[in-house]
Amino acid sequence: MTTASGAPPRPDVSVVVSVYNTMPYLTRCLTSLVEQTIGERRMEVIAVDDGSTDGSAEEIARFAALYPGLFTTVRQPNSGGPAAPCNRGLELAAGRYVFFLGADDHLSPEALERMVTMADDCRSDVLLCKMVPVGERTVPTGVFSRSSPAIRLVGDGLPWALSNTKLFRRSLIERHGIRYDETMPAFSDQPFVLEACVRAARISVLADKPHYFAVRRADSSNITYQAPPPVRLRCTERLFETTCRHLAPGPLRDAFHKRHFHVEIFQLFGADFPALPEDVRETVCTGAARLIGAHGDGVLERLDPGRRRTLELAWRGDIPSLCAEIARDPARTPRPPKLGRFPAVRKLMTAMLG
Known part of the structure; x- marks a missing residue:
């Protein structure tokens, strides 16, 4: 099919899949895309392989051979994180909307069709679809309590749902030059999503049924889980820098800072600490204390008692008491680094740590 000018029609949605060693989950991911009811003429899939060594590249090639009109494939050396392949996908995207799908995850068959329809009907710049966990993955729940044509930046659960697994109006992304920070091995989707949501005229939620199935790999082998605490600290500092750049002091900024204290800062003090x-330990504690001192006023007291106690000990620099507090909490689980799975990670992390 071509347009009157002879050019192929512009797809409604470009799906970007950033891939690094995600077999066997990748097969289910790509299968869910070829099964989409929106149809091949209205969508395109851009699969960017970031130097996989487990057969993921061959699986992408197999799907591309079976569905040549649907898939655009890119293979590049490992970059050390999802930011670079996501940016590469954005460069190639032609759709009116762009959707980022985790290579571990999969969609319901009608997901893209229903998202595009709602975004068109509501004139949405950003649209979230209901996520459900598979395995031990955790996903936000509050923001998916009901479908809504328009939600607020704060008050409807958005600060707790900053993953990039959303439908974005591509003209918004391109007009403001929004891209992923390729120097962040972890959490790089959060600054991207925050800026897009701040600049969006309307953010919508499709929550009447699950459309996005978020999978936790059995070995937790992704960069967010594997990055060591000093790198996660530096990436978390970037998150605070982003909120300060895009949000004025006050309740909006504080709501996002509460999330970062509750999740990213607190997780620095897991069972492995x-x-x-x-x-x-001294580096992590000092860095966390610096962030607490700069951004914790009026926010820290809104955390639950356990998190607040941990962060207060970190702010005081009382590492012995902090370690004792961690040892008493059976819910904290270690995340030992296995950096060998990410050949470019050491270089990127070394650059971050100076």
Whole structure:
């Protein structure tokens, strides 16, 4: 099919899939895309392989051969994180909307069709579809309590739903030059999503049924889980920098800062913290204290007692008491680094840590 000018029609939606060693989950992911009811003429899939070594590249090639009109494929050396392949996908995207799908995850058959229809009907710049967890993955729930043509930046659960698994109006992304920070091995989707949501005229939610199935790999082998605490600290600092750049002081900014204290800062003090080298513990504690001192006023007291106690100990620099607090909490689980799975990660992390 071509337009009157002879050019192929512009797809309604470009789906960007950033891939790094995600077999066997990748097969289910790509299968869910070829099964979309929106049809091949209205969508395109841009699969960017970031130097996989587990057969993911071959699986992408197999799907591209079976569905040549649907898939655009890119293979590049490993970059150390999802930011670079996501940016590469954006460069190639032609759709009116762009949707980022995790290579571990999959969609319901009608997901893209229903999202595009709602976004068109509501004139949405950003649209969230209901996510459900598979395995031990956690997903936000509050923002998906009901479908809504328009939600607020704060008050409807959006600060707790900053993953990039959303439908974005591509003209908004391009008009403001919004891109992923390729120097962030972890959390790089959050600054991207925050800026897009701040600049959006309307953010909508499609929540009447699950459309996005978020999968936790059995070995937790992705960069967010594997990045060591000092790198997660530096990436978290970037999150605070982003909120300060795009949101004026006040309730809106505080709501996003509460999320970062509740999640990213608190997770720096998991069960693995007491076993870290002394200098690393000192670095993490000092960095967290700096963020608490700069942004915690009026926010820290709104955390639950357990998190508040942990962060107060970090702010005071009381590492022995902090380690004892962690040891008493059976809910904290370690995330030991396995950096060998990410050949470019060491270089990127070294650059971040100076």
